[in-house]
Amino acid sequence: MKRLLAGMFFFGLGWSQRPVGRESLPDAKSLVDRHVQESGGWEALQSVRTLIVRGRISFAELGVSGKVTVYEGEEGETYQVMELPGAGKVETGNNGDVEWERSTIAGPKIVRVASVPGGLLRPSALRGLSLLPSVKMETIGLDRVDGRPCYQVRLSPPAPLPAQTQCYDRDSGFLTRTSLSIRLGDSTMQVVTVLRDYRDTGPVKNPFVTETQMPGQSFRIDSDSVHVNEPLPPEALDLPEDIRILAARKKDDMRTLEPEDDPDRPKLRRKKKR
Amino acid sequence: MASLRLILAILSAMPAAAQTGDGLKPLTPRERELNRQSFELVWTTVRDQHWDPKLNGVNWKSARWRTLPRIQRAKNMDEVRAALRRMLDSLGQSHFSILPAEVYREIDLSEPGGGQPPVASPGGGPAAASEKRQEECVTGIEPGMVDGQAMVVRVRPGSPAQKAGVRPGWILEKVDGVVMRSTGDVIGAAEIQEKERYQVAAIEAWLQGPLDKEVEVDLLDGTLQRRTLRLPRMRPEGRLAGFGHLPAERVWLESRRLPYEVGYVRLNVFLDPEEVMPRFEKAVRECLPCKGFIIDLRGNPGGIGGMSMGMAGWFFRRGGQRLGTMRSRFLTEDFEIHPRPETFTGNVAVLVDGRSASTAEILAAGLQDLGRARIFGTPTAGAALPSQILKLPNGDGFQYAVASYVSRNGKKLEGQGVAPDTIVSHTRASLLDGKDAVIDAAVEWILKEK
Numbered sequence: 001m002k003r004l005l006a007g008m009f010f011f012g013l014g015w016s017q018r019p020v021g022r023e024s025l026p027d028a029k030s031l032v033d034r035h036v037q038e039s040g041g042w043e044a045l046q047s048v049r050t051l052i053v054r055g056r057i058s059f060a061e062l063g064v065s066g067k068v069t070v071y072e073g074e075e076g077e078t079y080q081v082m083e084l085p086g087a088g089k090v091e092t093g094n095n096g097d098v099e100w101e102r103s104t105i106a107g108p109k110i111v112r113v114a115s116v117p118g119g120l121l122r123p124s125a126l127r128g129l130s131l132l133p134s135v136k137m138e139t140i141g142l143d144r145v146d147g148r149p150c151y152q153v154r155l156s157p158p159a160p161l162p163a164q165t166q167c168y169d170r171d172s173g174f175l176t177r178t179s180l181s182i183r184l185g186d187s188t189m190q191v192v193t194v195l196r197d198y199r200d201t202g203p204v205k206n207p208f209v210t211e212t213q214m215p216g217q218s219f220r221i222d223s224d225s226v227h228v229n230e231p232l233p234p235e236a237l238d239l240p241e242d243i244r245i246l247a248a249r250k251k252d253d254m255r256t257l258e259p260e261d262d263p264d265r266p267k268l269r270r271k272k273k274r
Numbered sequence: 275m276a277s278l279r280l281i282l283a284i285l286s287a288m289p290a291a292a293q294t295g296d297g298l299k300p301l302t303p304r305e306r307e308l309n310r311q312s313f314e315l316v317w318t319t320v321r322d323q324h325w326d327p328k329l330n331g332v333n334w335k336s337a338r339w340r341t342l343p344r345i346q347r348a349k350n351m352d353e354v355r356a357a358l359r360r361m362l363d364s365l366g367q368s369h370f371s372i373l374p375a376e377v378y379r380e381i382d383l384s385e386p387g388g389g390q391p392p393v394a395s396p397g398g399g400p401a402a403a404s405e406k407r408q409e410e411c412v413t414g415i416e417p418g419m420v421d422g423q424a425m426v427v428r429v430r431p432g433s434p435a436q437k438a439g440v441r442p443g444w445i446l447e448k449v450d451g452v453v454m455r456s457t458g459d460v461i462g463a464a465e466i467q468e469k470e471r472y473q474v475a476a477i478e479a480w481l482q483g484p485l486d487k488e489v490e491v492d493l494l495d496g497t498l499q500r501r502t503l504r505l506p507r508m509r510p511e512g513r514l515a516g517f518g519h520l521p522a523e524r525v526w527l528e529s530r531r532l533p534y535e536v537g538y539v540r541l542n543v544f545l546d547p548e549e550v551m552p553r554f555e556k557a558v559r560e561c562l563p564c565k566g567f568i569i570d571l572r573g574n575p576g577g578i579g580g581m582s583m584g585m586a587g588w589f590f591r592r593g594g595q596r597l598g599t600m601r602s603r604f605l606t607e608d609f610e611i612h613p614r615p616e617t618f619t620g621n622v623a624v625l626v627d628g629r630s631a632s633t634a635e636i637l638a639a640g641l642q643d644l645g646r647a648r649i650f651g652t653p654t655a656g657a658a659l660p661s662q663i664l665k666l667p668n669g670d671g672f673q674y675a676v677a678s679y680v681s682r683n684g685k686k687l688e689g690q691g692v693a694p695d696t697i698v699s700h701t702r703a704s705l706l707d708g709k710d711a712v713i714d715a716a717v718e719w720i721l722k723e724k
Contacts, residue, residue, distance in 0.1 A: 061662050063518035086517040087578070088548040105547045105580040107587040107612040189604045215604040216323055216662075216676055245615040250593075 028137040028153045034173040040204035047203050048228055049074045055208075055223035057082055061216070068221060071236045076121040079237050095237050096121040098247040108242045110250050143167055145176040145194060174198050174207075189214050202228035298350045305668065306346070309354045312666035313345045316358055316372075316674075319664065320365070325602045325677050330365050337361050355670065362674075367688060369661035373671035410482035411507035413489060416573075417446055417454075417477040418627075419470055420700045424454035424477050426493070427700055434506045440493065443705030447500070448492035449480040470628025471575070471655055483507060496706045515546030517578055519663035519671070525550060529557035532568070536717050537561030537618075540570035544577030544633040551584055558588045558618050566621040566720030568713065569637070572651060576632020579609065579660060585637060587612040589622055589646050595682075597640025600660055602677040609636060621723050622647040623716035626692060627699070631655035639681035639692045648723075649694040650716045656691030 036042055051072040058065035066084035079093040088104025096118040099111040114120045136156040143152050150167035157163070164180035179192045191214045195207035208223040239247065301309070317338050320329065344357035355372045362370040414433020415426050424446040429436045446454045454477055483489060488504045495501055512526030525546040529539045539557045541550065561567055569585070582597055590613045597609040624638045624647045635658045641647035659675035666672050680686055696715055704711040 059518070061664070063663070086515060086546070086548075088551070103580070103584070104551055105578060105584050106610075107551075107584040107614060109610070109612040110593070216602060242615050246613070249615075 025139040025141070026151055028139045031139065031151050031153055031168040031173075032137070035168055035175050038173045038205065039198070044203035050229055050232055052225075052227040052230055052232065053223055054225045055221055057084075057219060057221050059217070059219045061218065071232050073232055073237055075118065077237045091240075093237070093239070093243075094120055094122075095239060098239060098243065100239070100243045100247070102240065102243060108240070108246055110243065110246050113247050113250050113254065115254070140165070142170075143177075145169070146196065148176070150176050172198075174205075199226075201226040204228060298352055301348065301350060301354075305351075306348075308668040309345055309348065309351075310342075312354075312668040312670065312672075313342060313358065315664070315666055316362070316672050317341075319672065319674060320362070320370075323603065323674065323676060324365075325675075327603060330367060332364050332366075337364055351668075351670075354668070358672075367659060367675060368657040369659040369673060369675040371673045372666075373663065373673060375669035375671075410479075410510070411485040412478075412510045413481050413491070413505040413507055415440060415446075415481055415491070415505075417474055417481065418700060419473050420702055420705070423702075424473075425700070425702065425705065427705060430511065433508055438503050438505055440491075440503070440505075441496065441706070442708070443496060443702050444501075445494040445498075445702075446477065446491070447494055448490075449477070450490050452480055454480070470652075471631065474573070474629060485509065512542065513546060513549055515549070517545055520545065520577065523577075527553050527557075529553065531561065531564075532713070532717060534717060534721055535563075535565045536720055537564045537567040538570065538713070539568070540572075541574060543574055544579075544581045547578060547581055547584070551581065554585055555588070555614075559616065562616065562618055564618075564620055566623060566717070566723075567618055568623045568625060568716050568720075569647075570625040570713070571630045571634040571638060572625050572627040572712070573629045574631070574634040575629065575655075576634055576636075576658075579633050579636060582633050582637035582640065583609050583611060586640060586646075587614050587617075589618055589641070590644075591617050591619075595644060597636055598643075598679055598681040598687075600677045600679050605677075607677075609640065611640075621720045623720060624649050625712050625716060626651040626654045626694060627712075628652055628655055630692075631657040632659075635687045635692050636679065636681075639685060639687055642692065642695070643682035643685070648696065648716075648719055649692060650696045650698055650719075651694050651712050652697060652699050653693055654687075654691035656687060656689045658687035658691075 036045065039045065051070070053068075053070040055068055056065060057068040064084050064087065066082055066087075068080070068082045071079045075096060077093075077095045080091065082090040084090065090101075090103045090105075092101050093099070097114045097120065099113075099120050100109060101111060102108040112120060135158070138154050139151055140154045141152045143150055145167050149170040151170060153166045153168060155164050155166060162180045162182060164178055166175055166179075167177040168174070169176045175195060177192065177194050179190065181188050182191050191212060193210055193212045195210050197208040198205045199208050206223070206226045206228075208226070209220070211220045212218060317334070321334055324330075338361075341357050341361040344360075345354055348354040348357060351374070355374065358372045362372070412430075412433075414430035414435035416428035416430070418425055418427035420427065426435075426440055426442050426444045426446060428442055429440050448454060481489060481491070485507055488506050491503050491505055493501045493503065510524045512524035514522050515525045516522035523543050523545055525541075525543055527539065527541045527550050529537070532538050537557060537560075539554060541554075544550075558567065567589075579600075586597055590611050593611065593613050595611045597611060600607045600609065622641065624641055626634065626638050626649060630638065630651075631654065635654045635656070638647070638649055638654065642649050658679045660677045660679065661673050661675045664672045664674065678686070678688065696719070698712050698715045700711055704714075
């Protein structure tokens with residue numbers, strides 16, 4: 001969630017380029033700046049250190065819904081848990097050294113282990129801001145979200161970050177929709193997220209409802225509470241025991257195996273193709 | 275997004291739910307309009323969501339123009355559903371079906387509160403919903419088709435059938451006066467997929483009924499003497515559980531230690547992971563030094579696909595392997611195996627039959643392809659497509675497959691199923707001897723194989 005904010009503003013602060021023939025549309029930078037202002041301002045955003053979100057998540061097509069809790073730590077560590085009746089827990093975590101997933105259904109999985117301590121931490125809001133000068137943005141038109149007019153802004157960050165289109169509400173100034181192509185496995189798909197119901201959450205305002213649509217699937221998160229800069233529960237970012245064992249094993253494998261013997265699937269696949 | 279990927283990966287399918295309802299009432303103009311809208315939704319969903327943009331070679335536009343007049347002319351809901359089913363049948367694939375509104379309501383979790391997501395009660399919303407309907411109760415007889423005959427293959431301990439002295443191997447002649455052989459023959463002669471599943475389901479349906487009503491059963495015992503018994507019914511075993519739009523089912527897992535240090539687990543359906551996965555874990559953990567482990571998936575129609583990944587993880591030490599791959603029009607997703615910290619290293623046997631479908635086939639085929647298990651039994655149903663259920667404007671449910679599935683070695687399971695390494699099935703003689711020929715074959719292999 002904090003990363004969402006970071007990404008939003010990382011994309012938002014780039015040098016704007018006024019498109020030819022679109023003089024009637026507001027400048028992209030001014031739209032982003034207005035959203036920042038409405039959300040609490042730059043200083044407030046940069047003061048965000050921790051985030052705790054509690055709410056409900058529902059997958060309409062599956063008829064599945066349950067509780068969701070998200071923790072984000074000061075260094076960018078994350079832990080998210082969904083508790084879905086009929087399915088059990090679905091957890092994901094990243095403490096900077098280990099990125100992992102675990103579910104009642106499918107069991108534990110080590111996604112990645114870092115070769116250097118903290119190597120998996122993603123850019124924080126502040127670190128992301130340093131990249132802003134290289135982001136191109138332009139206002140490309142007027143659209144509607146939930147029946148309300150909004151300005152479309154096209155953002156083109158440097159690779160490998162994906163380009164995205166955002167929509168800023170004409171009246172409130174808030175970001176109300178993002179649209180981007182993401183890669184899942186071997187596939188690319190268009191993901192559209194609508195953001196609604198911005199509320200005060202300490203120093204900044206956050207959307208309390210997000211609805212994400214992609215081909216064949218959609219999910220919605222209704223936040224019950226969003227706490228900014230509150231201390232996380234001490235154990236929130238600890239690795240579960242099975243994950244700790246599997247991560248240690250994976251690290252050992254990385255140390256002892258020659259690269260061509262690494263059992264990780266991507267390498268196996270590349271080897272097969274040859 | 276990682277969580278989303280995880281959720282997508284755990285999706286799989288249940289075979290179509292039972293279809294009931296009178297549906298003979300004449301339609302009002304409003305209902306006709308809703309049926310037209312429902313037809314449009316079904317047609318466009320298949321056109322836009324089917325994993326194969328060529329729709330298995332079917333001319334879908336032509337199907338539209340053939341079906342729409344039937345929908346418009348339909349006199350009642352049964353005719354509407356028949357027309358839609360006929361259109362869907364033209365795809366020649368499993369997991370495309372129409373669920374009558376009364377069935378869909380039983381499994382619907384949709385929100386009563388104006389767009390608010392439903393908050394399911396502990397134990398699962400669908401289960402709670404299904405508690406409301408009168409549950410079909412059982413006698414304790416588990417029927418099967420053996421050598422073309424309807425036969426008792428298992429008797430539940432403590433059940434009315436066991437108390438009445440019913441034994442495996444007895445031939446089921448009649449249930450409430452209906453000749454079972456005829457029932458099996460009619461289905462057996464039909465050109466349908468999953469024949470064995472439907473044959474046994476039909477026999478089970480005759481045996482099931484209200485708790486307070488006895489059923490009359492005519493059986494031929496081991497000496498071919500006719501026995502007519504009036505059996506009371508009992509509640510079916512297992513915990514009622516559902517998952518999203520999948521119909522709630524009674525779920526049970528049986529685990530025990532067989533002679534010669536062989537572990538054994540039998541699961542009737544891949545649902546209720548909160549209960550089933552820890553029990554599966556316990557069964558494997560308690561048997562880590564065993565010579566072999568048997569996973570019995572006979573009669574298992576599938577369920578939550580991801581449970582196959584979680585179970586397989588107990589039999590592989592290294593990651594980076596997959597049971598197979600699911601492909602939708604928008605996404606390709608591997609059924610990855612997630613190894614556990616401790617794993618079972620002995621021989622693994624998987625037991626299947628013609629009623630093993632979907633997730634059961636995914637697990638069996640994946641373990642077979644990876645050389646981790648030997649498969650015993652008879653060819654599986656060949657019904658392995660992941661599906662979803664959508665509510666139609668007329669209140670019916672529309673189940674549609676969202677992806678294809680190929681096993682790790684590229685085998686399409688749909689329509690073909692899993693071919694066992696050792697073909698073996700019950701015989702009347704072995705049943706009468708109190709034996710299970712399929713388990714015996716698996717144990718024999720485990721003890722022989724190093």
